[in-house]
Amino acid sequence: MRRFLQDNGLSLSFLAIFLLSLIGQSVAGWFDENEQLAEHGQVAVSYGHFVTSSSFLVDVAENWQSEFLQFFLFIFATVWLIQRGSPESKKPGHAGPGTRKEQRMGRFARAGSPRWSAAGGVREWAYANSLLIVMGAVFLLSWFAQSLGGMAALNEQNAQHGQAALTWLEYIVAPDFWNRTLQNWQSEFLAVGAMVTLSIYLRQQGSSQSKPVGASHAATAEEST
Amino acid sequence: MTDDADTGRSDSRAAHAEHPSMHDRARFILFWAWMVLIFGGLAVMITLPLAGR
Numbered sequence A: 001m002r003r004f005l006q007d008n009g010l011s012l013s014f015l016a017i018f019l020l021s022l023i024g025q026s027v028a029g030w031f032d033e034n035e036q037l038a039e040h041g042q043v044a045v046s047y048g049h050f051v052t053s054s055s056f057l058v059d060v061a062e063n064w065q066s067e068f069l070q071f072f073l074f075i076f077a078t079v080w081l082i083q084r085g086s087p088e089s090k091k092p093g094h095a096g097p098g099t100r101k102e103q104r105m106g107r108f109a110r111a112g113s114p115r116w117s118a119a120g121g122v123r124e125w126a127y128a129n130s131l132l133i134v135m136g137a138v139f140l141l142s143w144f145a146q147s148l149g150g151m152a153a154l155n156e157q158n159a160q161h162g163q164a165a166l167t168w169l170e171y172i173v174a175p176d177f178w179n180r181t182l183q184n185w186q187s188e189f190l191a192v193g194a195m196v197t198l199s200i201y202l203r204q205q206g207s208s209q210s211k212p213v214g215a216s217h218a219a220t221a222e223e224s225t
Numbered sequence B: 001m002t003d004d005a006d007t008g009r010s011d012s013r014a015a016h017a018e019h020p021s022m023h024d025r026a027r028f029i030l031f032w033a034w035m036v037l038i039f040g041g042l043a044v045m046i047t048l049p050l051a052g053r
Helices: A002-007 A009-039 A047-051 A054-080 A121-128 A130-160 A175-201 B010-017 B020-050
Strands: none
Touching: A002 A009, A002 B020, A009 A047, A009 A054, A009 B020, A047 A054, A054 A130, A054 A175, A054 B020, A121 A130, A130 A175, A130 B020
């Protein structure tokens, strides 16, 4: 058990703080919702009602989509683009998917290589791009979830003000959808760009996301070891 | 074994080496737990608004 915790500390600790944050968000959102209902002289809703409501789900989904878009773009961009000096980048001159030998694919697979890395055809292609495919799928599905939840929440507000309901096609070009979308995207792109650039000159001793403290500013990830 | 003689960790490493599949399985379960969490969450976030919540 102790060995399991030591070997998997990164994923387990993020799982724990994710769950705690989600519970915190749901409780704070529930209080906020009931305060607003009270201001309008309406009856408070139960916790169960709130966490299954579109107004809560759209807030969760809009953050999920932007996080998965961030990783999707970062994984894709780091195949093709280089940032000299950054530990997040491959070495200059190594842009692109790499050779089959470098990637240990097909006949270059070794003992312990995943079976699909040498499976050939569609399976090998799918496995070679599986991280990007899954991140992209989660981004698209959570963006779709945001659009559904956002439409339902906006239509509920519109109904209270005697306004007509929007269809899904009308909602996905509405300001509310793009305001929710872009306010999350801008912060993700800022954070990724900052991480790539700041890590050229700044260090964190012991972190896999940093170059060694004594590495040259010009050294890119693989050159700095 | 000799590498670990100074640290006294040789016994524990030998014990772990006897059960590598147990740790592989635990890591595999952790991977699928994250996948279920993510795709389960997505299923909830898509189905509830469609069901009129």
